[in-house]
Amino acid sequence: MSKQELPVIASTTGCCATTVTSALEPEAAAALAATFKALGDPVRLRLLSLIAAAGGEEVCVCELTPAFDLSQPTISHHLKVLREAGLLTSERRGTWVYYRVVPEALQRLSDVLTPTGLTAAATA
Amino acid sequence: MSKQELPVIASTTGCCATTVTSALEPEAAAALAATFKALGDPVRLRLLSLIAAAGGEEVCVCELTPAFDLSQPTISHHLKVLREAGLLTSERRGTWVYYRVVPEALQRLSDVLTPTGLTAAATA
Numbered sequence: 001m002s003k004q005e006l007p008v009i010a011s012t013t014g015c016c017a018t019t020v021t022s023a024l025e026p027e028a029a030a031a032l033a034a035t036f037k038a039l040g041d042p043v044r045l046r047l048l049s050l051i052a053a054a055g056g057e058e059v060c061v062c063e064l065t066p067a068f069d070l071s072q073p074t075i076s077h078h079l080k081v082l083r084e085a086g087l088l089t090s091e092r093r094g095t096w097v098y099y100r101v102v103p104e105a106l107q108r109l110s111d112v113l114t115p116t117g118l119t120a121a122a123t124a
Numbered sequence: 125m126s127k128q129e130l131p132v133i134a135s136t137t138g139c140c141a142t143t144v145t146s147a148l149e150p151e152a153a154a155a156l157a158a159t160f161k162a163l164g165d166p167v168r169l170r171l172l173s174l175i176a177a178a179g180g181e182e183v184c185v186c187e188l189t190p191a192f193d194l195s196q197p198t199i200s201h202h203l204k205v206l207r208e209a210g211l212l213t214s215e216r217r218g219t220w221v222y223y224r225v226v227p228e229a230l231q232r233l234s235d236v237l238t239p240t241g242l243t244a245a246a247t248a
Contacts, residue, residue, distance in 0.1 A: 024169055024170045024173035024174075026166060026170070029166035029167075029169045029170045029173075030166045032163075032166075032169055033163065033164050033165050033166040033168075033169050034164075036160045036161075036163035036164040036169070037160075037161070037164030037165075038164075039156075039157065039160035039164075040157050040158075040160040040161030040162075040163075040164045041157050041161075042150060042153035042154045042156075042157040043153075044157075045148055045153045045156055045157050045160070046148045046150070046153045048242060049148035049153075049242045049243070050148075052242035052243055053242070053243045055243070101242075106237050106238060106242070107237075107238060109237045110234045110235070110237040110238050110241070111234070113230050113231075113233045113234035113237065114230060114231060114234050117234070118172060118173045118176035118177070118225075118230070119173070119176055119177045119179070
């Protein structure tokens, strides 16, 4: 069993009062990190907020592009990253692609980011 | 006023039923993106979960290092990124540095990541 797989970590140095009891598993951490990485860009966060502001309705890429000083291919690339992270769904109809947020995906991330959520993720 | 600053976006193409009404401001988006970028790494997420699992208590870097197949300078670098993102506080005492989560920072991020949170952030 490698160190990376150890679910329980006890201090062996005797330097501290606290004992760290658990860690997020590497596989879960990798998946979560990929999603947070998708959010780690201001343009993608603004795109997500624009689509979320539609209150569950879909939003055409043609409505998003005018908000940015960026080309439509660049916007489409950022939307693809968000879609691949599971934060958006998309549907092409005719010329345009329409995007919708995945509320459950946002909620899952939101839940993880509470101190209890992180602990639960660590011990799940 | 540049396109980047436009708080209200109305479709001018007539292609869609939805009207996108607001976007996260570029400055707020940049700050949030920097924090999410700090979370976009599996080692940093695991470190944060380990420290969060201490239930508000501080955790010595010497307790964190044994959980990873990484050198202490590498672990310290990741902890520094989390600290600079405002997610951890640290205190050096003697040989060791002790870390503690900032629950309010996690809670803020958690709040933003709900569909209503994103909308509120967009219209704040």
